[in-house]
Amino acid sequence: MIFHPAIMALLVGSLLVTLMLLYSSYYGVQVIRKWDIKSGSELQLCLERRTYLVSIIMSYMLFFQLASFYLFIFTADAIHATFVSAMCAAGSLNVNEYGYPAVIIKMVNFLFAGTWLIINYADNRAYDYPLIKKKYLLLLVITPLMVAEFIVQGAYFIGLKANVITSCCGSLFSTDAEGIASEIAALPRLPMKIAFYLSTALTLASGMYFCLRSDWSGYVFSFLSIATFVVSVAAMISFISLYFYELPTHHCPFCILQKDYGFIGYLLYIALFGGAVSGLGTGALMPFRKIQSLSQIVPSIQRRLAFTALILYFLFTVVVTYRMIFSDFILEGY
Amino acid sequence: MSRFNKQRNILDFTLSSLLRRRTKNSALVIVYTLIVFSLASVLFFTQAIKKEACIVLQNSPEIIVQRIVAGRHDLLPADYIDTIRAIRGVQSAKGRLWGYYFEPAAGANYTLMVSEEPGVEVGRIVIGQGVSRTIHANRADIVPFRRYDGSYTSFEVSDILSSESELVSSDLVLISESDFREMMGIRGEYVTDAAVYAKNKRELFMIADKIKRILPDTRPITKDEILRTYEAIFDWRGGILLVILSGAVIAFVILAWDKASGLSSDERREIGILKGIGWETSDVIAMKFWEGAVISLSSFSLGIILAYIHVFFASSALFEPALKGWSVLYPEFRLVPHMDPLQIATLFFLTVVPYTVSTIVPSWRAATIDPDTVMRL
Amino acid sequence: MIELSDIRKVFNSGKPNEFVAIDGITLSVERDKVLVLKGPSGSGKTTLLSVIGCMARPTSGRITLSGKEITSLPERFLTEIRRKSFGFVFQQFNLIKGITAMENVILPAYPTGEGFSVLKKRALSLLELFDLSERAFSKVEWLSGGEAQRVSIARALVNDPSVIIADEPTAHLDTKLSKDFMEIIGKLKVRRKTIIIASHDPIVYESAAVDRVLEMRDGRILSRATRQ
Numbered sequence: 001m002i003f004h005p006a007i008m009a010l011l012v013g014s015l016l017v018t019l020m021l022l023y024s025s026y027y028g029v030q031v032i033r034k035w036d037i038k039s040g041s042e043l044q045l046c047l048e049r050r051t052y053l054v055s056i057i058m059s060y061m062l063f064f065q066l067a068s069f070y071l072f073i074f075t076a077d078a079i080h081a082t083f084v085s086a087m088c089a090a091g092s093l094n095v096n097e098y099g100y101p102a103v104i105i106k107m108v109n110f111l112f113a114g115t116w117l118i119i120n121y122a123d124n125r126a127y128d129y130p131l132i133k134k135k136y137l138l139l140l141v142i143t144p145l146m147v148a149e150f151i152v153q154g155a156y157f158i159g160l161k162a163n164v165i166t167s168c169c170g171s172l173f174s175t176d177a178e179g180i181a182s183e184i185a186a187l188p189r190l191p192m193k194i195a196f197y198l199s200t201a202l203t204l205a206s207g208m209y210f211c212l213r214s215d216w217s218g219y220v221f222s223f224l225s226i227a228t229f230v231v232s233v234a235a236m237i238s239f240i241s242l243y244f245y246e247l248p249t250h251h252c253p254f255c256i257l258q259k260d261y262g263f264i265g266y267l268l269y270i271a272l273f274g275g276a277v278s279g280l281g282t283g284a285l286m287p288f289r290k291i292q293s294l295s296q297i298v299p300s301i302q303r304r305l306a307f308t309a310l311i312l313y314f315l316f317t318v319v320v321t322y323r324m325i326f327s328d329f330i331l332e333g334y
Numbered sequence: 335m336s337r338f339n340k341q342r343n344i345l346d347f348t349l350s351s352l353l354r355r356r357t358k359n360s361a362l363v364i365v366y367t368l369i370v371f372s373l374a375s376v377l378f379f380t381q382a383i384k385k386e387a388c389i390v391l392q393n394s395p396e397i398i399v400q401r402i403v404a405g406r407h408d409l410l411p412a413d414y415i416d417t418i419r420a421i422r423g424v425q426s427a428k429g430r431l432w433g434y435y436f437e438p439a440a441g442a443n444y445t446l447m448v449s450e451e452p453g454v455e456v457g458r459i460v461i462g463q464g465v466s467r468t469i470h471a472n473r474a475d476i477v478p479f480r481r482y483d484g485s486y487t488s489f490e491v492s493d494i495l496s497s498e499s500e501l502v503s504s505d506l507v508l509i510s511e512s513d514f515r516e517m518m519g520i521r522g523e524y525v526t527d528a529a530v531y532a533k534n535k536r537e538l539f540m541i542a543d544k545i546k547r548i549l550p551d552t553r554p555i556t557k558d559e560i561l562r563t564y565e566a567i568f569d570w571r572g573g574i575l576l577v578i579l580s581g582a583v584i585a586f587v588i589l590a591w592d593k594a595s596g597l598s599s600d601e602r603r604e605i606g607i608l609k610g611i612g613w614e615t616s617d618v619i620a621m622k623f624w625e626g627a628v629i630s631l632s633s634f635s636l637g638i639i640l641a642y643i644h645v646f647f648a649s650s651a652l653f654e655p656a657l658k659g660w661s662v663l664y665p666e667f668r669l670v671p672h673m674d675p676l677q678i679a680t681l682f683f684l685t686v687v688p689y690t691v692s693t694i695v696p697s698w699r700a701a702t703i704d705p706d707t708v709m710r711l
Numbered sequence: 712m713i714e715l716s717d718i719r720k721v722f723n724s725g726k727p728n729e730f731v732a733i734d735g736i737t738l739s740v741e742r743d744k745v746l747v748l749k750g751p752s753g754s755g756k757t758t759l760l761s762v763i764g765c766m767a768r769p770t771s772g773r774i775t776l777s778g779k780e781i782t783s784l785p786e787r788f789l790t791e792i793r794r795k796s797f798g799f800v801f802q803q804f805n806l807i808k809g810i811t812a813m814e815n816v817i818l819p820a821y822p823t824g825e826g827f828s829v830l831k832k833r834a835l836s837l838l839e840l841f842d843l844s845e846r847a848f849s850k851v852e853w854l855s856g857g858e859a860q861r862v863s864i865a866r867a868l869v870n871d872p873s874v875i876i877a878d879e880p881t882a883h884l885d886t887k888l889s890k891d892f893m894e895i896i897g898k899l900k901v902r903r904k905t906i907i908i909a910s911h912d913p914i915v916y917e918s919a920a921v922d923r924v925l926e927m928r929d930g931r932i933l934s935r936a937t938r939q
Binding site: 337344346351354603607612616706 | 757758760761766767786787790791793794799801802805806807809810814818819821822823824825826827866867870878
């Protein structure tokens with residue numbers, strides 16, 4: 001364990017949020033078992049009041065997830081000097097087997113929290129709260145994931161020992177090393193570029209179609225936007241990072257968050273995460289379009305979400321493409 | 335637009351009610367600010383001092399070779415250096431001469447060092463700012479030194495080092511080789527340690543390993559190792575201090591919880607009226623959110639500004655003894671101002687997040703007062 | 712306009728201190744009329760007012776407002792209906808101290824999201840209607856009882872509701888101010904507001920402006936007296 005202040009901050013924050021979620025889950029179970037909107041009983045009135053509390057907790061959690069994702073990456077970067085030959089966050093995360101799982105579970109939890117809030121937003125607009133039990137079931141899925149995040153992140157930090165020899169991002173993401181991350185880097189660049197632009201184009205097209213028609217194409221759009229999210233992250237490691245670093249072997253997806261690159265990484269990742277949440281939310285609402293009290297509400301929310309996702313993905317693509325065209329760095333030369 | 339207006343209206347009302355309850359809220363803001371201030375001071379200080387240490391190391395050799403005799407650091411025979419130079423991959427190896435000198439009058443330790451760049455003439459010395467201040471020595475002054483055998487000698491100050499980074503050079507005295515040997519009684523075939531540079535930085539670890547094998551009584555230390563140790567030590571010190579301060583944070587959180595849940599009858603009445611005349615639970619929650627945001631934002635920024643002044647302009651008067659702790663010489667040193675997003679984010683997670691979490695349940699409870707209580711007031 | 716059928720409201724249900732505040736009331740409130748609920752304290756008047764005014768949900772029974780069933784609406788939606796349809800005048804006036812009369816008047820409109828300047832204009836014209844123009848920017852603690860009462864009526868009207876609900880409005884007023892209050896009620900009736908008052912003050916229930924008086928006791932309605 002390394003006693004870095006930021007590590008303590010992350011652990012404290014994660015513990016607090018996990019406890020709040022466990023607390024909400026307790027009421028979640030009550031809502032699932034006892035909810036009866038028709039009743040005016042004191043129990044029902046009490047449960048209705050609890051739903052406000054859970055909404056607040058989830059909103060804070062979403063914000064926390066986003067902030068803690070960045071703080072986590074930042075911390076991993078800050079402690080790299082403690083490890084032999086770790087040159088940035090990618091190296092620190094590789095010190096033990098919990099580093100990358102922690103990153104992934106943080107992303108997953110962010111997407112889930114976002115989706116929950118979208119469903120909650122829709123539900124709170126319908127006078128009979130038609131989605132209440134579904135959303136509290138989802139809460140019961142999110143809570144264990146948050147507990148898992150707390151444990152995995154804790155295991156990662158506790159398992160850190162200074163001076164352990166690790167691979168730096170130069171070798172971790174260089175094409176001859178093994179492991180998942182390097183496999184992505186090894187993905188041939190040209191097909192990767194084609195995959196990136198193709199999936200983005202399809203997502204944008206299906207999104208526009210959905211915005212106009214508002215029909216079952218929402219499922220297609222939602223699926224494509226998640227696929228684009230995954231492909232974009234892979235593309236980030238495979239070739240996008242190279243254009244930003246202007247180095248032929250530096251594939252690290254985190255260094256781009258540093259000041260040296262004008263913090264452009266924040267814009268890119270916020271666009272990517274925002275796009276993914278909006279896209280996922282559009283799909284998550286699809287099954288509820290037929291519910292009578294939601295039929296007026298859901299399509300307009302979906303259209304706004306799809307539109308947001310389109311803008312964000314488009315922004316991401318524009319920034320990346322701009323960089324690829326105007327960078328002095330010529331990838332094909334290597 | 336109307337949603338924006340609504341939030342603005344609610345924020346307006348929140349600000350006016352915060353001002354109406356000035357005394358109650360200012361107590362909270364003061365404690366909050368104090369907590370942020372303490373934590374921020376610790377973070378800023380450890381970070382800045384780490385940065386200073388890194389500056390020292392910038393000029394440090396890639397590998398330092400020391401001789402170990404009976405488990406202790408000893409003088410290094412000069413012929414070891416030839417052996418090291420012969421190792422493949424070594425670009426250069428040089429003997430270094432340096433040591434400490436205790437000045438009883440000032441009660442301080444100087445670092446005496448033989449410097450080649452810039453060279454110092456025999457009979458002269460170049461001194462750091464700290465030394466200059468302690469003994470009131472300026473250029474062309476004559477400074478006496480005690481030899482190893484108890485007799486005295488003196489040197490003329492030829493220059494004073496610039497103060498770019500005081501922590502590094504403050505206690506430094508640069509001296510010529512023959513004066514150093516004569517003063518310390520070190521014979522010509524010995525040096526303090528050796529500085530080794532490699533042709534290829536990637537081979538550093540290998541070279542260090544080879545030195546260790548060829549000269550088993552030496553200890554090669556790479557620059558990276560020192561850096562890592564510094565990092566670990568400073569992070570650790572900062573961390574330990576935060577653990578100590580966490581007691582204060584917990585006390586603060588309890589205070590915040592108490593303040594938030596112990597609504598005065600006045601406030602209870604007010605929220606009751608608001609709900610009675612048509613405010614919805616989430617409107618009151620929004621009001622409570624703005625209240626927390628205003629309090630957090632002002633205390634957080636105020637605490638950080640104060641800590642910044644404390645650490646970088648007031649020489650961290652409150653923490654110096656606890657954190658610096660390896661020398662007593664630096665009476666007036668100033669750290670180079672530095673602040674980064676990681677520190678701010680860390681502080682945010684250690685103060686604003688616990689505060690916010692501690693107020694969630696109380697503010698929700700306040701917001702869910704029955705609207706019809708207003709009828710029974 | 713408001714139909715109540717078999718409304719019950721029980722507090723602490725299932726516990727030893729269970730208390731039935733309203734016990735099966737069926738009632739229909741007519742549009743643009745003045746209705747007075749009369750009865751001793753503890754008879755359930757206030758609880759009935761809060762159920763009619765969407766402040767509290769009944770334990771059982773059904774309520775419809777302008778033909779729309781609102782019984783099982785969650786608080787979130789009930790509040791919106793309440794804000795649009797009802798204005799409240801309370802026994803203690805319940806103005807918020809430390810802010811001006813004008814700010815008090817616009818408070819119910821904050822969550823509607825209208826711009827501050829629009830609201831201010833509306834509040835000032837309401838205050839003018841009640842001869843309070845000069846007091847608009849005084850803090851409410853400097854107002855006399857009658858002025859405070861009129862500010863609270865202005866506040867009840869700021870969202871232009873169709874129904875005004877008043878709970879013991881004259882309890883803290885002397886005879887003259889109580890008569891003035893009933894005069895205002897008469898004017899509001901002319902402006903096509905439906906008015907429901909709970910009171911045991913004869914000045915109120917004997918006033919000429921009142922169309923109908925219901926007497927309550929132990930959570931039930933005893934008599935029905937309608938006057939023209």
